[in-house]
Amino acid sequence: MPPSKVLPPPLPAVHRVSSVDAAAVVLRDQILDGHLRPGSPLREADLSSQLGISRHTLRVALTNLAHEGIVNLEPNRGAFVRSLTAEDVRDCYRLRTILELQAVRGLSGNIAALAPAREAVGRLVGTPVDAAWSVSREADLTFHRTLVDGLGSARISRTYDSLLNELRLCLLLEDFPSKDQQANAGHHLRMLEVVESGDVEAAVALMTEHLEVSCEESIAALRTS
Numbered sequence: 001m002p003p004s005k006v007l008p009p010p011l012p013a014v015h016r017v018s019s020v021d022a023a024a025v026v027l028r029d030q031i032l033d034g035h036l037r038p039g040s041p042l043r044e045a046d047l048s049s050q051l052g053i054s055r056h057t058l059r060v061a062l063t064n065l066a067h068e069g070i071v072n073l074e075p076n077r078g079a080f081v082r083s084l085t086a087e088d089v090r091d092c093y094r095l096r097t098i099l100e101l102q103a104v105r106g107l108s109g110n111i112a113a114l115a116p117a118r119e120a121v122g123r124l125v126g127t128p129v130d131a132a133w134s135v136s137r138e139a140d141l142t143f144h145r146t147l148v149d150g151l152g153s154a155r156i157s158r159t160y161d162s163l164l165n166e167l168r169l170c171l172l173l174e175d176f177p178s179k180d181q182q183a184n185a186g187h188h189l190r191m192l193e194v195v196e197s198g199d200v201e202a203a204v205a206l207m208t209e210h211l212e213v214s215c216e217e218s219i220a221a222l223r224t225s
Contacts, residue, residue, distance in 0.1 A: 019057045020057055020060045020061050023051050023053055023057060023058060023061035024061040024064050024065055026051065027042070027047070027061060027062070027065060027071075028065060028068070028165070031065075031070050031071075031081050032134070032165065032168045032169070032172070033134050034172050036081050038081050038082060038083040038084065038169070038172075038173075039080060039081060039083045040080065041079070041080055042062060042071065042078065042079040042080060042081065044059065044078065044079075062079045066079070068165045069082065069165055069166045069169075070165050070166070070169060082169065084169055084170065084173065084218075085222075086219045086222055086223070088166075089170050089173070089215060089222065090215065090219070092163060092166050092167060092170055093170070093212075093214070093215035093218075095159075096144075096160075096163060096167065096211060097208065097211050099148050099156060099159065099163075100144060100147060100207055100211065101204055101207060101208065102151065102156070103147040103148045103150060103151055104195055104200070104204055105200055105203075105204065106150075106151050107147065107150045107151070108195055108198050108199070108200045108203055109196070109197070109198025109200075110150075111196055113150045113152075114147075114150060114195060114196055116149070116150065117143060117146045117147050117150065117192055117195075118192060118196075120139070120142045120143040120145075120146045121143055121185070121188050121189050121192050123142070124136070124139040124140060124142075124184075124188055124189075125185045125186075125189060127181065127185070129181060129182065136181050136184075137171055140171075140184065140188065141164065141167065141168070143188050143192075145160060145161075145164070148160045170215075170218045171214075171218070173219075173222050187210070190206070191203070191206050191210065194206050195207075
């Protein structure tokens with residue numbers, strides 16, 4: 001008699017997004033779109049009432065956002081939208097530079113691996129001039145993220161992803177909406193073309209300059225605000 005077939009255990013049911021996650025999404029968007037400015041207090045009573053959730057649920061959502069680096073939790077004072085210091089910005093860009101220059105070196109001349117970056121640049125170039133500034137910002141960051149992802153290292157990609165929301169705060173400082181978006185898109189296209197050419201030295205120099213300028217613009221804006 002043939003052995004009976006062993007059935008795999010049933011899959012767990014898929015649940016809807018939790019109230020904690022939904023609240024975190026709303027607050028994250030408000031912060032990263034600039035509606036909740038750096039240093040703004042995140043008052044539990046007001047926010048829990050507006051979001052229609054308990055204060056406990058709100059606290060968990062704020063704790064999650066603190067882990068992402070965009071909210072500060074201060075004992076006996078409450079939660080605040082994170083205000084970056086000049087050293088915070090430099091530290092973010094220090095890690096960003098390490099990861100992105102590694103990507104430039106590793107992908108130089110590899111047209112196949114750079115195909116997603118070419119698509120990302122196409123979306124950046126095609127972004128309408130009247131699009132919301134967050135659309136241009138995300139298209140910009142997507143290009144840089146695809147370079148890092150092109151290395152094929154899940155660990156490096158996770159490290160870069162953990163930095164993205166802090167980089168978005170840096171770009172808020174930089175007054176990203178006032179940038180010449182067409183010139184910015186053209187500059188990214190030029191960077192891609194140099195990486196595609198296989199000229200590692202030129203690609204590293206161009207990316208280094210790009211990141212240094214972006215870092216200093218954020219710091220300059222921070223000092224004048």
